[in-house]
Amino acid sequence: MVAGVFFDGRSAQRHDVTLSLDGAQLYLRGAGCERRDAVSVLRISAPLGRTPRLIRYADGAVCEVRDAAGFDALLESQGQGRWLHRAESSARIVVASLLLVAALIAAGLYWGVPLAANGVAAEMPASLVRQFSRQTLDVLDHQWLQPSTLPSSRQDALRVAAQRLRSAEGSPLAFKLVFRASKTMGPNAFALPDGTIVLLDELVALADNDDELMAVVAHELGHVRHRHGLRLMAQGAAVGLLATWWFGDVSTLLATAPTVLAQAHYSREFETEADDDAVRTLRASGIAPECLATLLRKLAVTQKGRESQGFGGLLDSHPALLARARRVDGEVSAGR
Amino acid sequence: MQSEQTPAERTVEALRFNGSGREYFGIWIVNLLLTLVTLGLYSPWAKVRRLQYFYRNTELAASTFDYHGRPLAIFWGRLLAIVMLVVYHFATTYLSIWTVVALIVIGLALPWLLHNAIRFRLHYSSYRGLRFSFRGSRAQAYVVFLLYGLLTFFTAYLAAPLFHQRLKRYQHNNSWFGATPFSFDVSVGRFYRAYLPFMIAFALLFVAAFVPLGLVIAASKHSGTKPDPHTVQLMMIGFVAIVMFGTLVLTPLWQAVIQNLIWSGTKLGPHQMVSRVSPWRLVWIQLSNAVLVMITLGLFMPWATVRALRYRLGCMHLETQGTLDAVIAGGEPEIGAFGEETADVFNIDIGL
Structure with a gap:
């Protein structure tokens, strides 16, 4: 179970929720809200620095999760563009990019x-x-x-x-x-x-x-x-x-x-x-x-005298x- | 008749930027590499990633902002902007009747594009699952950008504070968060008072920079001799020093004063925004940033960006009346990114 903050897309009211996986469905539960959605219809943001991971629902609702490790354990291999994050946070790739950019310039x-x-x-x-x-x-x-x-x-x-x-x-x-x-x-x-x-x-x-x-x-x-x-x-x-x-x-x-x-x-x-x-x-x-x-x-x-001042x-x-x-x-x- | 109201609870919600220089360096350099190897085609994706990093690291009341701009929409916007820039360049380099035609067409298109740029930026920004939106009319955009813009130009920037006030009033009075409107209440007089020291300083610097140069050139033309190389060298150094002082000291001072003026005059519904940037602290940050960027041939840039953002956002807060939870959704149609990029390329900072 992973903790998150849920917004229903209709108001700015925050709901503290817990997320868990139930087969191919994501189960979300908190005070005053509960929903179950197929993982395949969710838009799951790729990791970006240490920013919160976002789960976007089709109806405009969104869930913010700060626990990156928990999120990855829950929804492993979800979110497009993970390779970008891997490149950005790898010291070796960052240094290699730097050298390549310098060479290209x-x-x-x-x-x-x-x-x-x-x-x-x-x-x-x-x-x-x-x-x-x-x-x-x-x-x-x-x-x-x-x-x-x-x-x-x-x-x-x-x-x-x-x-x-x-x-x-x-x-x-x-x-x-x-x-x-x-x-x-x-x-x-x-x-x-x-x-x-x-x-x-x-x-x-x-x-x-x-x-x-x-x-x-x-x-x-x-x-x-x-x-x-x-x-x-x-x-x-x-x-x-x-x-x-x-x-x-x-x-x-x-x-x-x-x-x-x-x-x-x-x-x-x-x-x-x-x-x-x-x-x-x-x-x-x-x-x-x-x-x-x-x-x-x-x-x-x-x-004379003016050269290469x-x-x-x-x-x-x-x-x-x-x-x-x-x-x-x-x-x-x-x-x- | 006033209804009986219990005063809502007042709380202060600070704005915070959580980005780190090391982290942003990785994002920045990978963006740069991908942009270079794709000959620039990747740049809209790079822009979205950069903005997402900034937005998602900006925290208010334990929630972060988000940016949803579509790279492809930005790509088409950039293409249009580049076409306009090329047309503008050729029209102003080779003067002919087409110069006038091109300038009129661009002048008429620009307010439309800037209106779109503001709409695009706000529409694709969200907080707590609710979108921002811009509902200012296109006609007003023409009044603000064409009328006040031209006025500024023809009064040698004496009308710049008026233009700036009208622009911010137009932007902030027509912005919404969900179904809650922003409002802006800063008079033209206060803009002039904030601008006045800078206008005087700028005029003095202008005189100090150009008058000696003009005198020496005039003297050399008059006497028909080459100006003394040492005098010329000394004056060039003086000229650069003045321009440096202007950009590195006056600009941050002005940024601080204007940010405080604009944001402390902006409300979201009943909630008052407050900005308290210390001008001299910002000068120190920007000055040391510039030195470090220079020494590192630009590699310090990601840290510089993060450092400035961290300070400028950290100086802002929201005094809420009651709770932000009460805000509900609005509803806006999708829009293209034309304009957003035109503003970028023509270097018009619409400062959102």
């Missing part, structure tokens, strides 16, 4: 997110890419960029020089070279997903010859070819979603930290990929690929410029 960040982002970037319609690129340039123009002060003859000369660039397979490359100046961004260049490449006056001034600028264009074309901009955007959204899902209950602020770290990691990988691409492009175009390393070293000089490079989205230059040197000599 790590794998998701390492392979899943980049793969999915790649798919999204590849499937994005060209019209959308153009619209997005235009909007981005508008925002940049408004916030950070000023019109270029280079004479139009110089701009045209660089555009003509860029016509020489060929992909590694030797085919001409489709892109649009535009010029801007920026007081705040320093010597820099960037690519928009639609193939627009923005060269800043400060970078043009830093380069000693046009080949070095072509190296920059080739690097940016690497970003365009691999759709790095779109992929970074999609990956940022995916990681942000994951982090919010993971930490969301506690703090959305906490969720931004992993997003920033992951983005910096992905971004570093993209820079390396674009460098490798640039070396191949320059070689196919008959330009000395060493130019890229030369320019990276000059950039490093202008940025704090955090030991963890937050740097660009791998240290000198390290990149060394890598390019390696690629150049390896390809010879």
Whole structure:
């Protein structure tokens, strides 16, 4: 006999009762109530932590039983989903689950997110890419960029020089070279997903010859070819979603930290990929690929003292410029 | 003429949460694993299990609550919510005439869905074998969510206390336990009084966070030089510190004050509910929880959840006039879970 508390489903009146099994029937008895029901028509809750077990009757009545051991002895093997409770209360399964979850999340960040982002970037319609690129340039123009002060003859000369660039397979490359100046961004260049490449006056001034600028264009074309901009955007959204899902209950602020770290990691990988691409492009175009390393070293000089502030490079989205230059040197000599 | 009445016996019935962190950790991690390996398909089942664990561990007058939500209903609700979220995202990212159309459609659908969400949550909650129910009208949902919601938006949140009061009045005045109605009696004025210190603090923090940042950017644009990296770093640290203070200290304080205000103004039939959360105690709990969650990369989360629930529920009690046994059943039809999930995904806490 097991003790329980019975509610008839019509009022909140509690009845202290005892339960016993009578063949295939459950016999319930207490002050002012008595019933006998076939076990097969009862809905018996699966165990869940140390919460009371519940027997639900077809007419809405319910019986709460706190004596878990007594309940199991009485109605052994009743209640669906017992395996869940067994898993949840087994230390071994809980630890195994924990390790599996950690492995799945790590794998998701390492392979899943980049793969999915790649798919999204590849499937994005060209019209959308153009619209997005235009909007981005508008925002940049408004916030950070000023019109270029280079004479139009110089701009045209660089555009003509860029016509020489060929992909590694030797085919001409489709892109649009535009010029801007920026007081705040320093010597820099960037690519928009639609193939627009923005060269800043400060970078043009830093380069000693046009080949070095072509190296920059080739690097940016690497970003365009691999759709790095779109992929970074999609990956940022995916990681942000994951982090919010993971930490969301506690703090959305906490969720931004992993997003920033992951983005910096992905971004570093993209820079390396674009460098490798640039070396191949320059070689196919008959330009000395060493130019890229030369320019990276000059950039490093202008940025001296700013490199890898704090955090030991963890937050740097660009791998240290000198390290990149060394890598390019390696690629150049390896390809010879 | 008043009839002769003997004053009913007054007793205090405490609310208690009996869950344990270790136990919930097991449930949490198994839920997580199953959700991951099924690519999210298991998540409605996980949600039901989680809520059942919380409800069945919540004890009042020697009986526990129960949750009966159907995972499949939640699944369809989630699907609809995700579709709406995607539509919303695209409509607001790529501005066109469709943005307006999408926003109007979502705006008109949302009150309907939120009304459903409240109904679903209450209908599938029970205590002592009796269901809760929500009988607020759909028309009122439009008044509360659209009218006061938009008012809040257009007054830069100055009408937020009014909106909150109307929302709680709508929810609590239309909720039933069996055939016994809940009632809500907290004036708009008291909501404003509770909100006022927080609104002032928020305004001050906002100024402290953004004004220096704006000044530095303006100065750098004006002089045409890069801002000094050390100043920028210092300001970023200051900015994060301010946001941290806001989320980790002000939020729990506000939660405590509002929980006390709302629940101490709510009655079930003749029985008065009382909530006495100590704001600074809650700050300590949430602050230490956040630190521990951070150090453990999130693994402390189940303990944090249980700890906060244990405290917040443990601070509540019911002053009964007579006995709870007198409550009888009501009767409500079955309903779908659309809405419940929309509220989740759009991050609108309807705070039940």
